[in-house]
Amino acid sequence: MSAAADPAPSAAPSDSDLVRAARGLPVSRTPVWFMRQAGRSLPEYRALRAGTGMLAACQDPDLVTEITLQPVRRHGVDAAILFSDIVLPLLVAGVDLDIKPGVGPVVAQPIRSVADVDALPPLEPDRLAFLDTAVRQLVAELGPTPLIGFAGAPFTLATYLIEGGPSKEHARTKAFMYAEPEAWGRLLDRLAVSAATFLRTQVDAGASAVQLFDSWAGVLSAADYAERVLPHSRAVFDGLGSRDVPRIHFGVGTGELLPLIGDAGADVVGVDWRIPLDEAARRVGPGRSLQGNLDPAVLLADRSTVDREVRRVVEQGRAARGHVFNLGHGVLPDTDPGVLTHVVELVHELSMSPAHPTTPTA
Numbered sequence: 001m002s003a004a005a006d007p008a009p010s011a012a013p014s015d016s017d018l019v020r021a022a023r024g025l026p027v028s029r030t031p032v033w034f035m036r037q038a039g040r041s042l043p044e045y046r047a048l049r050a051g052t053g054m055l056a057a058c059q060d061p062d063l064v065t066e067i068t069l070q071p072v073r074r075h076g077v078d079a080a081i082l083f084s085d086i087v088l089p090l091l092v093a094g095v096d097l098d099i100k101p102g103v104g105p106v107v108a109q110p111i112r113s114v115a116d117v118d119a120l121p122p123l124e125p126d127r128l129a130f131l132d133t134a135v136r137q138l139v140a141e142l143g144p145t146p147l148i149g150f151a152g153a154p155f156t157l158a159t160y161l162i163e164g165g166p167s168k169e170h171a172r173t174k175a176f177m178y179a180e181p182e183a184w185g186r187l188l189d190r191l192a193v194s195a196a197t198f199l200r201t202q203v204d205a206g207a208s209a210v211q212l213f214d215s216w217a218g219v220l221s222a223a224d225y226a227e228r229v230l231p232h233s234r235a236v237f238d239g240l241g242s243r244d245v246p247r248i249h250f251g252v253g254t255g256e257l258l259p260l261i262g263d264a265g266a267d268v269v270g271v272d273w274r275i276p277l278d279e280a281a282r283r284v285g286p287g288r289s290l291q292g293n294l295d296p297a298v299l300l301a302d303r304s305t306v307d308r309e310v311r312r313v314v315e316q317g318r319a320a321r322g323h324v325f326n327l328g329h330g331v332l333p334d335t336d337p338g339v340l341t342h343v344v345e346l347v348h349e350l351s352m353s354p355a356h357p358t359t360p361t362a
């Protein structure tokens with residue numbers, strides 16, 4: 001394969017290593033990016049954000065463009081991820097919410113009744129002009145580097161709407177799911193429609209891949225996930241219609257859900273650090289690639305531990321149809337950005353080594 005001999009990025013983002021790995025095609029080297037790469041671990045991010053609220057920043061196309069580009073310039077990652085947040089579509093639709101520093105999304109009037117579900121405003125696509133502008137600017141700046149668009153999956157968004165903020169047990173969410181199954185279905189339907197609108201806007205403006213974050217789905221049993229959540233996540237991906245971009249689906253603590261999660265329509269299943277990638281590949285089954293799964297806490301340890309763990313993840317990732325190197329969850333705020341740059345270099349070096357060709361036999 002000529003690609004294996006030429007580590008230079010190819011000209012089109014649709015033919016980048018990220019997109020190719022997501023589709024299970026040969027790559028020049030294992031692509032790597034980091035969830036939460038755009039954000040608090042970067043001093044240039046903190047400088048740019050000073051004086052601007054998180055949700056205001058997400059709606060300013062020039063800030064979105066610059067913040068999204070910062071980690072690409074600094075680390076040489078193989079993909080950009082749009083600087084935004086999973087709750088942004090709710091805010092744009094008219095839900096009263098804020099992102100409190102160090103806490104996360106907080107909703108002024110949580111959804112607690114069937115009437116609250118019916119009062120949830122729909123997301124009008126014409127309110128997303130700022131997003132269209134940001135993505136178009138970004139794609140022009142990024143050149144061959146693909147932009148990953150994203151949205152929050154219906155379940156994870158429902159946890160914020162029902163709990164009113166971050167929560168560990170998601171007990172109110174589950175109680176509502178059991179007590180009001182019809183309203184639950186309607187709520188997740190609505191959230192799926194707005195997530196699909198949010199993703200379509202990004203893809204139509206030039207995003208090369210999408211990731212659906214169902215961060216908290218791991219709190220559910222496989223049976224509840226399959227019956228009460230997965231159909232709505234599938235509706236989000238179905239809402240992309242024939243738009244031909246790879247679909248990544250991620251959640252934390254989803255070990256028991258891995259056999260199901262791809263069925264929502266994912267080309268790539270994101271895996272956290274709890275399950276080694278070779279075992280994850282077995283659980284996910286053939287026909288899908290994997291993304292992950294270095295424990296973000298490892299980046300706070302000494303260099304030899306970092307290197308050992310990166311090697312392990314790269315090795316175990318060879319069991320997958322295609323592997324996109326990432327963390328098992330987002331970059332922790334205290335992470336030294338220099339370590340992230342080092343990980344990018346190491347993953348590239350390890351996966352280009354002639355002793356370990358990454359090129360799967362087609």
Ligand code: CP3
Pocket residue numbers: 034035036037038039040049054081082083084085086087099100101102103104105150166213215330
């Ligand atoms: O990954 C990236 O670099 C792109 C940007 C991005 C943000 N949030 C920016 C952000 C992405 C992809 C998200 C997704 C997101 N937001 C998820 C799914 C991913 C995951 O971590 O599981 C979730 C659950 C949220 C909700 C949310 N927003 C949380 C839990 C927090 C953290 C609160 C805190 O401060 O500890 C946020 C705020 C947030 N989103 C920040 C950033 C950069 C920090 C706010 C700031 O810098 O002021």
